[in-house]
Amino acid sequence: MNRKLLATATLTGLAGLAYLEPAFAQDAAEATAEAAPAAAEAGTGGGVTPETAYIFNTLLFLIGGFLVMWMAAGFAMLEAGLVRSKNVSMQCLKNIALYSIAGLMYWVVGYSLMYANVDGGFIGSFAPYAWDPVGGNALDTGYSTASDWFFQMVFVATAASIVSGTLAERIKLLPFLLFTVVLTGFIYPIAGSWQWGGGWLSEMGFSDFAGSTLVHSVGGWAALAGAFLLGARKGKYGPDGVVHPLPGSSIPLATLGTFILWLGWFGFNGASQLAMGSIGDVSDVSRIFANTNLAAAGGVVAALILTAILYKKVDVTMVLNGALAGLVSITAEPLQPGPLAAILIGAVGGVIVVFTVPLLDKLKIDDVVGAIPVHLLAGIWGTMIVPATNGETSFVTQFIGVAAYGAFTLVASFIVWLILKVIVGMRVSEEEEMIGLDRAEVGVEAYPEFSPSGSVR
Structure with a gap:
């Protein structure tokens, strides 16, 4: 059978399964309705107190927050595995630095810009964020203010990590860190205020449950602007139009990073329920976990089958990114789908x-880890498909939101990158790129025993 026909047939079969969804969903809903009264009577004794709900809501934010924080390790390992050995230390350095910068900037200005006094507008207030006093509480909000800040902060670090992987192996450390300051302190929080901060898109009815667009496509647009101005790695694209693969240093590390990200995503999506103080909330968090896992598995299997059909061999890097793309896709609405x-x-x-990975190569956009297809394009897909399972949204509103985030982030990021390129420069020299950024920029090589300047141990 023709490979493209077989691929089409496979996808058609997957789509056909969706028609079975209403029957299964109806059965599940009926079973839940029958079981709910008994569970409520046995489990709550008439409901929980505000103090109990406060404790469980805060616990959800803290558990979700440290799971998402663990995604920073996932991005570091994924990038370390997909870059060449001579650039591994640089990627590790960038990831721990960007996480720290994100935390500082989100406290100094980011959180307030995103959440303080947005009131249906386009931006919040400028002020450092303060937590509850020692021994105090915020019962009026239903959760600890520090737990909320922590949970929201780790999301902004995720957006910055996306940029790190795309621009690997040829960007200087300083301009990358300066861009991270602007992205985490201003670009991401301003964009985030439009939806999660109660801004104009929230008022319009735009829906992005856990951030397919707000987090992932924002990071993807910022990465795309940087990749365009930075250019491709030397040797990636030949004058004859041939794409020359530049294999990464460690598939085991990249696989470990993918599994860490997969694990962290349960906090990313699950804790975005923002409440765990009732049976309904806990049930919804559980449903989100299950849907998140199924979507990732769907992305893996689809990438595995397609690469086997199209290339006669399974590309493990495509399969790893298939898992991540599945996770990004479900992030906009992980609760409603069956x-x-x-x-x-x-x-x-x-x-x-x-x-789209080969499409980017045709356009000579060098994305080292495949972050643009995974986070930008799959993020757009996930956001646009929300109305198919959530009747409270519309395709028009979703499109307006996607377009607004794309236009703002792309333009703002392009301007910042251009200023950095003019003032401090973006790219290392050809000689530095050749010897690797570990030696040229960091001074500590990840694998010195394999370096021409090192000794065999």
Whole structure:
């Protein structure tokens, strides 16, 4: 059978499964309705107190927050595995630095710009964020203010990590860190205020549950602007139009990073329920966990099948990114879909990766880790498909939101990158790129025993 026909048939079969969804969802809903009264009577004794809800809500934010923080390790390992050995230390350095910068900037100005006095507008207030006093509480909000800040902060670090991987192996450390300051302190918080801060998109009815667009596509647009101005790595694209692969240093490290990200995503999506003080909330968090896992698995299987059909061999890097694309795709609405719909949404994310990675190469946009297909394009897909499972949204409103985030982030990022390029320069020299950024910029090589300047141990 023709490979493209077989690929089409495979996707059609997956889509066909979605038609079974209403029957399964109806059965599940009926079973839940029958079981709910008994569970409520046995489990709550008539409801929980505000203090108990406060404790469980805060616990959700803290657990979700440290799971998302662990994604920083996932990005570091994924990038360390997909860059060449001579640039591994640089990627590790960038990831711990960007996480720290994100935390500082989000306290100094970011959180307030995103959440303070937005009131249906476009931006919040400028002020450092303060937590509850020692021994105090915020019962009026339903959760500890420090736990909320911590949970929101780790999201902004995720957006910055996306940029790190795309621009690897040829960007200077200083301009990258300066861009991270602007991205985490201003660009991301301002964009985030439009939806999560109660801004104009929230008023319009735009929906992005955990950040397919707000986090992932924002990072993707910022990375795209940087990649355009930075240019490709030396030797990546030949004058004859041939793409020359530049294999990474460690598939095991990249695989470890993918699994860490997969684990962290349960906090990313699950804790975005923002409440765990009732049976309904806990049930929804559980449903989000299950849908998140199914979508990632759908992305893996779709990428595995397609690469086997199209290239006769399975590309492990495509499969790893298929998992991440499935996770990004379900992030905009991980609660409402049933199991089969979640699988299909994730599977389309995997398909997007397989077809758009070579497309970027044709356009000579060098994305070292495949972050643009995974985070930008799968993020757009996940956001646009929300109305298929959430009747309270519309495709028009979703499109307006996607377009607004894209235009703002792309233009703002391009301007910042251009200023940095003119003032401090963006790219290392050809000689520094050749010897590797570990030696040229960091001074500590990840694998010195394999370096021409090192000794065999």
